[in-house]
Amino acid sequence: MTSTLSTTASRTDDADLTALGYQPTLHRKLGRYASFAAGFSFVSILTTIFQLFAFGYSFAGPAFFWTWPVVLVGQLLVALNFAELAARYPLSGAVYQWSRRMGGEVVGWFAGWFMAIAQVITAAAAAIALQVVLPQLWDGFQVVGGDPSLASPTGAANAVILGAILLVITTVINCLGVRLMSHVNSIGVTCEIVGVAAVILALFSAAQRGPEVVADVSVVTTSDLGAVGAFLVSGLMAAYVMVGFNSAGELSEETKNPRKTAPRTILSALIISGIGGGLMIIAALMAAPSLDDGRLATEGLPYVLTAVLGTFWGKVLLVDVAIAIFVCTLAIQTAGSRLVFSMARDGKLPASARLAKVHPKRGTPMWPSIAIGALAVGILAINIGNSALFTTLCSVCIVMVYLAYLMVTVPQLLSRFRGDWGRVGQTMPAGLFSLGRWGLPVNVLAVLYGALMVINLSWPRPEVYDPSGEHGILLFSAPIMVGAVLLLGIWVRRNLRVRQNKAAEASDPTNPAR
16 A cells, blocks of 8 residues: 555646656655755764864854854745755756746856866865874874875875765765665765763863853954954854755655655754754853963864863764765765756756766766766865865855855846746646745845845855965955856856757758758
């Protein structure tokens, strides 16, 4: 009976996909937890807060905690709009598909283009984080030898080796099929959730001060940036972390009952990540041995965990962080491959015919996974001898993510103003997620938030883009990089259209030049 119901539901999902203009080729294997895991592992609070706590604290001290709920609320506004779109357009390559159907072909192409490049860089950034963890577990992981610090020549080179090995493994898993990917990802996310809960409980049990620590603004008031400037910079930590929750939408064509599942898992991935991350930050501030010895601003969360958990349990946690890094990289690559597949299926990328192929037995787009893995390894290589540039690239790629999000929420808002929101040319099933009369104000706020975050992320601050003060040009990394990606995109799209037009003319039987 269960098998019959499952088959019927799958046929309904496939018929729904056909009504949106595509034939089902991917294997629909993901349930609700696997869909949630895709978004949660992309955000990966255990990985990102482990890496970025010191960054946030160094600018605003304990009060930097308040930037976390601000960004969470802002991203929740975006996620609510995404949830509505996921219910109406349950398609792979969500950001590309949503923006294309809301804003037209050109807007959709550039949203997909920015998001795809950002995901390649983000995959490299996640993979390189292994260098922060593995050599602490066992010095044998320092293959190159010497200083394991990411900023050192030996540490930078070793980080590339470890990251490249990780990307090869995630590429193989993605090529073997979505079922294996979802099993590995779900197990890893479960380990991460258990680890987050354990960290929070351990830190709260070792608290040396009360939660009022988050009201300590002593660092903010003495900052050279000024109070507002310090908060804006420290808020970049949360902005870097809380992206990728839309991954559940990227896998819609492989999700069972995606119209109802994807909206729920997009929101739950962000909300649970936001709550868990906020609790980790406040617990770390309460349990830190000292707030003013300088170590929180340089060593961050690892310093607190080592002091509280000791060497043995600290290493156990490091294993969990390594698992989180692994599934984070896997999820980013998976989401990126579906985006590339979706664009290629529409003939919107070079080598589209190959990138749009789906393995007949495994039901997975192998070539997009291989392409993203190879490109991410290439990006990793920049870190050898130029770790400052690699860090800058990682910061700028988050700007591109927020721009891609704006290319969804702005056309969506315009659609609401025009009064044609939600008209997709088919009868909508009952009970879909909808903001109803709250849709317009939530959409307006989401656009305003996104625009402000793009400005904040792009602002030419030496503290973010040129901390050493040696490369003034890096101050303008964000506008330069975004401009370069935009120009490259214009060139790629133009050349693609020229080739497609020539191919169409060559195949036209009425063309006298044939």
